[in-house]
Amino acid sequence: MKSVSALILCMFFSIVVSADTIRMVVNNWTSQIVLTHVVAKLLEQQGTKVQLVESSVSEQWGALSHGVAHLQMEVWEGTMSAKFNRLVKAGRLSDLGSHQATTREEWWYPLYVEEFCPGLPDWKALKKCSAIFSKDGSNKGLYIAGPWEKPDEARIRALDLNFKVKVVSKGDDLWVELKKAHHKRTPIVLFNWTPNWVESRFEGKFIEFPDYAEACEKDPKWGVNPDFIHDCGNPKGGWLKKAAWSGFKQTWPCESVFIENISLSNQQISMLSAMVDVDGLSHEQAAAAWIDNNKKTWRMWLPKSCTYD
Ligand code: TMO
Secondary structure, three states, rough: HHHHHHHHHHHHHHHHHHHHHEEEEEOOOOOHHOOOHHHHHHHHOOEEEEEEEEOHHHHHHHHHOOOOOOOOEEEHHHHHHHHHHHHHHHHOEEEEOOOOOOEEEEEEEEEEHHHHHHOOOEHHHHHHHHHHHHOOOOOOOEEOOOOOOOOOHHHHHHOOOEEEEEEEEHHHHHHHHHHHHHHHHHOEEEEEEEOOOHHHHOOEEEEEEEOOOOOOOOOOOOOOOOOOOOOOOOOOOOOOOEEEEOOOOHOOHHHHHHHOOOOOHHHHHHHHHHHHOOOOOHHHHHHHHHHHHOOHHHHHHHOOOOOOO
């Protein structure tokens, strides 16, 4: 009897404890991981309990919809707008506003590749030069994609590109491939994005596919190929948002004002990734250093008319 009530008490206690712990999603690219650590530390400083939960982009939607996770600090338009918009519309997710940063996620190449493929960055140049990107001696080019869902196969088909896709399992593997190719000056085209540390170390350009439009993803008749959707690139000047579980604002009103106030610029996001990927700090070290060096910035984010309890 005693042990049963102890068990019940224990269960009750763990529900109470976990109910006021904010579970933050840790994804798999550097700026997101460091920013998540920064925000977790700042929340903890305010007395809020935080737990970090690793999740892939594709898994995070279910977790955030069901309150298994509560907060995601970097939702990128180019790779995530379709799911995000749908879930916000359905009332399953809460939009906690945009960073001031504008983003782009797209096929990218280091600048020297232009010597091998005149006409770049226009996508039509890829039609003529697919063979230089081949790894198997055929004339089929290889595009190296990150572990984030993109309709690359659909785009290759719609734009009639002679390419196949290799999806690397970790984001960091992209940079291994980039450094290897750069060292030998061999042609490479791979997924990249901005803001990111890459732009501080490598000259390069995004492929200019036909401009993105919403209709491109829905209406086959739109664009250069009347039979298929996805005959366009990803958005340029895309948004970068913070997303929360739909019950977040009600459960954590003060914290929610704080998160809404957080807004990083392109330079700040790219610096968060450079601290790790260029300077070699751990994610935790980078977060601690950022908090030390940016007191003015984060103090402005703290809600004025709100006391945490
Ligand atoms: C979501 N990402 C920045 C990796 O494209």
